[in-house]
Amino acid sequence: xxxxxxxxxxxKQFMPENRVQQVELLNSINDLHGGVVVNIEQPMDSKAFxxxxxxxxxxxxxxxxxxxxxxxxxxxxxxxxxxxxxGFRYHHAxxxxxxxxxxxxxxxxxxxxxxxxxxxxxxxxMNNQREVLVVQENSGKFKGTGVWKLPTGVVNEGEDxxxxxxxxxxxxxxxxxxxxxxxxxxxSHKSFFGKSDLLCICMLQPRTFDIEKQDLEIxxxxxxxxxxxxxxxxxxxxxxxxxxxxxxxxxxxxxxxxFSPLATTTASGKTSYLYFNNQNMKHxxxxxxxx
Amino acid sequence: xxxxxxxxxxxKQFMPENRVQQVELLNSINDLHGGVVVNIEQPMDSKAFxxxxxxxxxxxxxxxxxxxxxxxxxxxxxxxxxxxxxGFRYHHAxxxxxxxxxxxxxxxxxxxxxxxxxxxxxxxxMNNQREVLVVQENSGKFKGTGVWKLPTGVVNEGEDxxxxxxxxxxxxxxxxxxxxxxxxxxxSHKSFFGKSDLLCICMLQPRTFDIEKQDLEIxxxxxxxxxxxxxxxxxxxxxxxxxxxxxxxxxxxxxxxxFSPLATTTASGKTSYLYFNNQNMKHxxxxxxxx
Numbered sequence: 001x002x003x004x005x006x007x008x009x010x011x012k013q014f015m016p017e018n019r020v021q022q023v024e025l026l027n028s029i030n031d032l033h034g035g036v037v038v039n040i041e042q043p044m045d046s047k048a049f050x051x052x053x054x055x056x057x058x059x060x061x062x063x064x065x066x067x068x069x070x071x072x073x074x075x076x077x078x079x080x081x082x083x084x085x086x087g088f089r090y091h092h093a094x095x096x097x098x099x100x101x102x103x104x105x106x107x108x109x110x111x112x113x114x115x116x117x118x119x120x121x122x123x124x125x126m127n128n129q130r131e132v133l134v135v136q137e138n139s140g141k142f143k144g145t146g147v148w149k150l151p152t153g154v155v156n157e158g159e160d161x162x163x164x165x166x167x168x169x170x171x172x173x174x175x176x177x178x179x180x181x182x183x184x185x186x187x188s189h190k191s192f193f194g195k196s197d198l199l200c201i202c203m204l205q206p207r208t209f210d211i212e213k214q215d216l217e218i219x220x221x222x223x224x225x226x227x228x229x230x231x232x233x234x235x236x237x238x239x240x241x242x243x244x245x246x247x248x249x250x251x252x253x254x255x256x257x258x259f260s261p262l263a264t265t266t267a268s269g270k271t272s273y274l275y276f277n278n279q280n281m282k283h284x285x286x287x288x289x290x291x
Numbered sequence: 292x293x294x295x296x297x298x299x300x301x302x303k304q305f306m307p308e309n310r311v312q313q314v315e316l317l318n319s320i321n322d323l324h325g326g327v328v329v330n331i332e333q334p335m336d337s338k339a340f341x342x343x344x345x346x347x348x349x350x351x352x353x354x355x356x357x358x359x360x361x362x363x364x365x366x367x368x369x370x371x372x373x374x375x376x377x378g379f380r381y382h383h384a385x386x387x388x389x390x391x392x393x394x395x396x397x398x399x400x401x402x403x404x405x406x407x408x409x410x411x412x413x414x415x416x417m418n419n420q421r422e423v424l425v426v427q428e429n430s431g432k433f434k435g436t437g438v439w440k441l442p443t444g445v446v447n448e449g450e451d452x453x454x455x456x457x458x459x460x461x462x463x464x465x466x467x468x469x470x471x472x473x474x475x476x477x478x479s480h481k482s483f484f485g486k487s488d489l490l491c492i493c494m495l496q497p498r499t500f501d502i503e504k505q506d507l508e509i510x511x512x513x514x515x516x517x518x519x520x521x522x523x524x525x526x527x528x529x530x531x532x533x534x535x536x537x538x539x540x541x542x543x544x545x546x547x548x549x550f551s552p553l554a555t556t557t558a559s560g561k562t563s564y565l566y567f568n569n570q571n572m573k574h575x576x577x578x579x580x581x582x
Contacts, residue, residue: 032432074381077371077372078372081368081369084368089386090387092384093390094381094405095381095382096380098384099484110508112483113447113448114384115405115406115407115408115487116445116447117406117408117446118406118407119489139323140324141323154407155408156404156407157404157485157487159487160478184566184567187563187564189448189449189561193406194385195406195448196446196448196450198489238557240557240563247572256571256572257548258568264530266531267529272477272478272479273478274531274535277568280547281541
């Protein structure tokens with residue numbers, strides 16, 4: 001990383017004499033943690049970017065700034081190398097941008113980590129004949145195994161868990177459902193590019209029963225007697241699947257209580273769902289927030 | 292993106308006549324979903340990389356490949372721009388690498404999404420005097436508010452939830468604990484760089500009681516009567532905090548059941564924790580997997 005001195009000499013080289021005191025710097029905004037965020041919005045030549053970045057770092061150091069964030073839209077991929085050369089590392093990326101970060105002080109880096117988990121959903125949907133909605137997938141590790149499994153999917157960014165699982169069931173099987181409970185969840189690691197996975201097994205109540213399977217991901221879909229589902233050798237052999245099947249059986253006998261969603265609103269008007277055991281909290285959910 | 296024709300002309304330009312049939316291509320390995328993964332491990336000039344990538348894309352297209360992944364270590368940041376110019380977009384990034392992806396067929400893109408959630412933990416630790424372990428933070432939105440809150444933290448990549456919360460309590464307060472249950476969890480959106488957040492409120496049993504607070508993030512820590520904690524105006528005003536406090540109170544009266552962890556092992560020897568209501572499943576947990 002450049003020192004204050006070398007940054008000044010670069011500035012002099014690029015600035016007219018009478019503007020040395022008004023050094024051109026990257027626009028930045030302060031964050032809540034003593035750092036700054038730079039949004040690169042206009043195209044820039046990497047040769048012009050490097051000295052600007054060096055001069056800005058020098059100034060942020062003098063100001064005692066801590067974490068410096070650069071958000072680089074993918075159109076400005078030409079600036080990635082220059083930022084890395086000035087000491088920045090990657091923090092995270094989305095399809096349309098790359099976020100780089102640099103910790104300026106000598107103290108321990110307290111830069112928050114990147115998103116670490118995918119949240120998945122598995123749907124336990126049972127009709128009045130104790131038949132459970134199951135699918136066979138046409139790609140991935142279950143392809144061609146003949147295993148009938150619960151419909152599963154991934155929660156989209158910004159999507160509520162309880163909405164997501166209804167969407168996945170509808171997409172994969174055409175069946176419409178209502179969310180009842182999270183029955184259990186499993187955390188596993190190194191599931192996908194080193195990331196962890198949190199899979200929530202949810203119970204849904206079917207509202208329609210005709211199956212119209214999606215062709216892209218689903219080989220077959222059917223209503224299957226729950227005992228046949230649980231008796232499949234694959235389910236029996238895998239400790240986790242076996243246990244989840246038992247929880248589903250227990251739920252089907254109505255003697256299991258999972259976590260139900262409750263919409264809560266923050267002071268700023270944001271809605272978040274809280275999932276909890278509402279059988280043990282009925283006195284509170286029905287009262288008007290009196291303790 | 293280049294066509295097959297233009298890619299061949301580039302190859303001819305760079306290859307000796309007698310090697311036209313042995314076109315140099317990027318090394319790649321097949322994935323489980325009909326795609327390929329390229330790991331760039333050696334330094335390369337971006338001028339050499341572009342034609343190689345174009346020729347490789349041409350070949351993968353002919354082979355009917357679908358998603359193409361390029362894993363670019365940060366040392367090779369010089370190649371980012373070239374990959375983007377050939378039609379690649381960002382998929383995700385970690386401190387030391389950037390993953391780019393390109394979907395070759397005309398069909399709908401089924402590229403899995405990036406990790407979308409951070410998993411947080413909040414610790415409800417109560418001693419025999421019905422005092423709960425609380426902290427004041429010295430940065431972030433609670434800084435200087437005087438609010439006493441439950442210790443919270445973020446689950447590291449690859450870390451088990453039930454280990455993470457014990458670590459956070461120890462780091463912030465010096466108190467050693469044992470994991471009991473997940474009492475509830477909350478999903479919220481746009482918490483951090485547009486990502487979602489899944490906060491698990493966990494009950495822990497204290498094993499030690501002397502507080503030794505961490506200075507970096509924690510302003511103060513203490514054991515506080517649970518009723519005083521719940522009565523704080525901030526907790527009363529925020530619907531979510533208020534509700535969580537009620538769940539904690541309910542748990543402290545021993546009439547609330549959350550989700551307990553059970554370690555399960557996959558056929559490949561990977562251990563994953565399943566969290567579920569074990570009060571309703573006692574007959575199964577204690578039996579030897581008989582249904």
